[in-house]
Amino acid sequence: MxxxxxxxxxxxxxxxxxxxxxxxxxxxxxxxxxxxxxxxxxxxxxxxxxxxxxxxxxxxxxxxxxxxxxxxxxxxxxxxxxxSELVSKLKRVIFKINYNINSLVNIIKYVIKEYLIQYCLNLLE
Structure with missing residues (x-):
């Protein structure tokens, strides 16, 4: 070449x-x-x-x-x-990042839900 x-x-x-x-x-x-x-x-x-x-x-x-x-x-x-193996590793890292982001979103949703429930209960008192 x-x-x-x-x-x-x-x-x-x-x-x-x-x-x-x-x-x-x-x-x-x-x-x-x-x-x-x-x-x-x-x-x-x-x-x-x-x-x-x-x-x-x-x-x-x-x-x-x-x-x-x-x-x-x-x-x-x-x-x-x-x-190469490096591309496979990069794909695994990206998958883990996406998994962690989804987990974080679920935690945030739970916290917001609990906050709203507590807020509504306080309004009823």
Whole structure:
């Protein structure tokens, strides 16, 4: 594979935490892909600007949480090109956060309910 174009290197470094290109490349994981039949399909690669005709590969930087839609040639340049254990861990963390938020909402509802009951009882006295 040929060396990446300057625009590719620049975009990767701009949206990565590391200023070192090799390290920055390892910060990215592929979350999945979209076809040209999807409504949110991009016709150009976010990193090199090349035309994309069939498939967008969606990559995410695990340190900056930036997301890019890229083409089939750019995806080959990434060491971590398919969902990794890190993505699975991120999904589990998000699930736990959602679970904790739902638990907190239920606690708040209970406290408000108890407060309103007490408030109404005080009005009746």
């Amino acid at each position: 040929s060396n990446p174009r300057n625009i590719f290197i620049k975009k990767v470094l701009e949206t990565s935490q590391s200023g070192d290109f090799e390290i920055a490349m390892s910060e990215w994981v592929c979350l999945g892909k979209k076809t040209n039949l999807d409504n949110d399909f991009y016709s150009n690669c976010d990193l090199c600007g090349a035309a994309i005709y069939k498939t967008n590969y969606i990559i995410c930087n695990v340190k900056t949480m930036r997301i890019h839609s890229i083409g089939c040639e750019c995806i080959k340049r990434f060491k971590s090109s398919y969902p």
